[in-house]
Amino acid sequence: MNLPKHDLSPPIPVTRPAMPEFEAYVEMIRPLWDSRWLSNRGEHVRALEEELTGLLGTEHVSLLTNGHLALETAIDVLGLSGEVITTPFTFASTTHALVRKGLTPVFCDINPLDYTLDVSQLESLITDKTSAILPVHVYGNVCHIDEIDRIAKRHGLKVLYDAAHAFGVTHQGRSIATYGDMSMFSFHATKVFHTVEGGALAYDETSYRDAIEQAVNFGITGPESVESVGGNAKMNEFQAAMGRCNLPRFEHDVMKRRAIVERYDERLRGIPTIRLNRRGDNTVSNYAYYPVLFKGDRRRRDEMMAWLAEHGIFARKYFYPLVTDFGCYTFDARVPNAKYVSDRILTLPLYPDMTLEMVDRICDLIIEGGNRT
Numbered sequence: 001m002n003l004p005k006h007d008l009s010p011p012i013p014v015t016r017p018a019m020p021e022f023e024a025y026v027e028m029i030r031p032l033w034d035s036r037w038l039s040n041r042g043e044h045v046r047a048l049e050e051e052l053t054g055l056l057g058t059e060h061v062s063l064l065t066n067g068h069l070a071l072e073t074a075i076d077v078l079g080l081s082g083e084v085i086t087t088p089f090t091f092a093s094t095t096h097a098l099v100r101k102g103l104t105p106v107f108c109d110i111n112p113l114d115y116t117l118d119v120s121q122l123e124s125l126i127t128d129k130t131s132a133i134l135p136v137h138v139y140g141n142v143c144h145i146d147e148i149d150r151i152a153k154r155h156g157l158k159v160l161y162d163a164a165h166a167f168g169v170t171h172q173g174r175s176i177a178t179y180g181d182m183s184m185f186s187f188h189a190t191k192v193f194h195t196v197e198g199g200a201l202a203y204d205e206t207s208y209r210d211a212i213e214q215a216v217n218f219g220i221t222g223p224e225s226v227e228s229v230g231g232n233a234k235m236n237e238f239q240a241a242m243g244r245c246n247l248p249r250f251e252h253d254v255m256k257r258r259a260i261v262e263r264y265d266e267r268l269r270g271i272p273t274i275r276l277n278r279r280g281d282n283t284v285s286n287y288a289y290y291p292v293l294f295k296g297d298r299r300r301r302d303e304m305m306a307w308l309a310e311h312g313i314f315a316r317k318y319f320y321p322l323v324t325d326f327g328c329y330t331f332d333a334r335v336p337n338a339k340y341v342s343d344r345i346l347t348l349p350l351y352p353d354m355t356l357e358m359v360d361r362i363c364d365l366i367i368e369g370g371n372r373t
C-alpha cells in the first residue's frame, strides 16, 4: 500500500506537560510519608512561594489550588465591584471568574496584531460603576501595560492581570508580574511551568497577603478564630513538590520552546495566507503558545485543522468561540477584531519534547494543505 509517510508517524497533541525525573519527584515527596503534613501551607508550599518570589520579582507570591480560584480570590481581595473591563478573547475562566463573583464584565475589543486589549477603546468603556481592568497577556503576549497603567491611575481603577500564559515573561527588563495591582499565573499541567494543577497570585501590597491566606482557608486566623467567610483554595504538598521539581528545568524548557518557535517562524513566515503571532518589542517571551491566523474565509482555518487532524496533528482553536458567544451568556458586545481573530486562529503544537523534525512535518502539511484550497 502506498501510504503518505506522515501517516506512519505518532500523533502530535497541541501540548504535553513537562515531567521531572521520576526519581527526583519521589525524593521530593518521600519526607511526606514521615511528616504526614500534606496540605494547609506545608513545607513545600512555603518553599515554592519563596522560590517564585525571587523569580517573579514581586514582594509576595501566594500559591493556590488552581489559576481560576486564584482569579476569584484576587477579585475578592482587591474588593472589586460593579463593572470590570476585560477581553472577550480568552479562556472561559477569565469571564467566569467575574460573573461567578457577581461582577459585570464589560468587553473591550482586542488589537488585531498581538490580540491583547485595544487600549485606544478602554476609556470610552469606563463608567461610574467601573472598579477595575482585567486584561489578559494572551499566549504570553504582553498587554499595552504603560497605557493601561496610565488610564487606571487617571480613573482610580485597580488592574488585575490574567497572566495565566505569561509565567517567566519579562518586559522592559522587568518581570511581567510587577505590573498592575496583582497578577494571576496558572500552573496547570498544560502550562510552561506547572504543578499539575495550581495557580499563584503575585503582588507587592503586604496587606493582601493575610487576606489571601484567609480567603483560601475558610477565613481561619487561629485555632479558635475565623474572621472572614473564606473558601478553600489551598495548594497541597504534592502539587508544590511537582513545582519544585519542575522549576530548575524551566529556563531550559523555554530555550527548547524557543528553538521550536524559531523553526515554525522560519518555515511559515512569508506565506501570504498566514499571519504569525507578534510577540512585541522589549519583551523576553516564554514561547507558551504558537497561534497562527489563517486569513480569508474562516473555513480555511477549520479545513486546515481537520487536514492536520487527519494526519495525527491535533492543533486547537484557542480561543474559539469567543466568550461573548458562549451558550451560557447573552452579552451584547461590539468586538469585531476579537470575532475576526477567533474565527481564524489555530494554535499549533508546542512543547519542549517536540523535535524540529516534528515541526517540519507540521509545516510541510500546512503548506501542502494550503495548496489544496
Ligand code: T4K
Binding pocket: 013, 014, 015, 016, 017, 066, 067, 068, 069, 090, 091, 093, 094, 136, 162, 164, 165, 186, 187, 188, 189, 190, 198, 199, 314, 318
Ligand atoms: N486564564 C486563562 C487565560 C487561561 O488560559 C486559563 C487556563 C485560566 C485562566 C485558568 O487557569 P487554571 O484554573 O486552568 O489553572 C487547557 C487547560 O486546562 C487550562 O488550564 C488552560 N487555561 C487552557 C488554555 O487549556 P483545555 O480545555 O484545552 O484542556 P484539555 O484537557 O483539552 O488539554 C489540552 C491538551 O493538553 C490535550 O489535547 C492534551 C494535553 N494534555 C492535557 C492534560 C490535562 C496532556 O497531555 N496532559 C494532561 O494532563 O484547557
